[in-house]
Amino acid sequence: DGGITQSPKYLFRKEGQNVTLSCEQNLNHDAMYWYRQDPGQGLRLIYYSQIVNDFQKGDIAEGYSVSREKKESFPLTVTSAQKNPTAFYLCASKLGADNQPQHFGDGTRLSIL
């Protein structure tokens, strides 16, 4: 079945540690997105990529980094510079046409030890 796979489902980080969240899609979608979800704040865009080897900052990119070396993969690294990383992280993808909706993975919950 086609879909978006995020792993791991739960992740724990120690202070000062970088962690990488995985997002893989087999939908042949062109664009991919990372969102952060905090209670009562909805979803906020971290980074997005419309094509391989290109990505843009979203609204809250500080303390995060991404890469897009393959069409199907868009990993997110939460660096030690992100002072409040505890959140639910959601990855999404969509076809390139403007009127196509985004489809979401099941998320990764990151917590600080």
Add this chain to the structure above:
Amino acid sequence: AQSVTQLDSQVPVFEEAPVELRCNYSSSVSVYLFWYVQYPNQGLQLLLKYLSGSTLVKGINGFEAEFNKSQTSFHLRKPSVHISDTAEYFCAVMGPPGGGNKLTFGTGTQLKVEL
């Protein structure tokens, strides 16, 4: 810049009663509008979308929404809710074309269906 306002953070309703979840948006250009549903510890599932054409949009699970350009609203409705509809609902606007198709989300409405 675009923004989305979901006026109610929580909506309690009895099973089999009708429900309306309110969404207002602001945008200086034509927009695409979406409603998503999120069950606990899961991702977002698309309920319905408005792209153009008929202002009444039907989605999955018996939900529908009406696009009202003059009131800049896109309220979600269901005539009779079920316990399984308990979830968080997000309204989102996409646009403008060529801007990365980014979504701007509202803060969500928690629908709680009670027996």
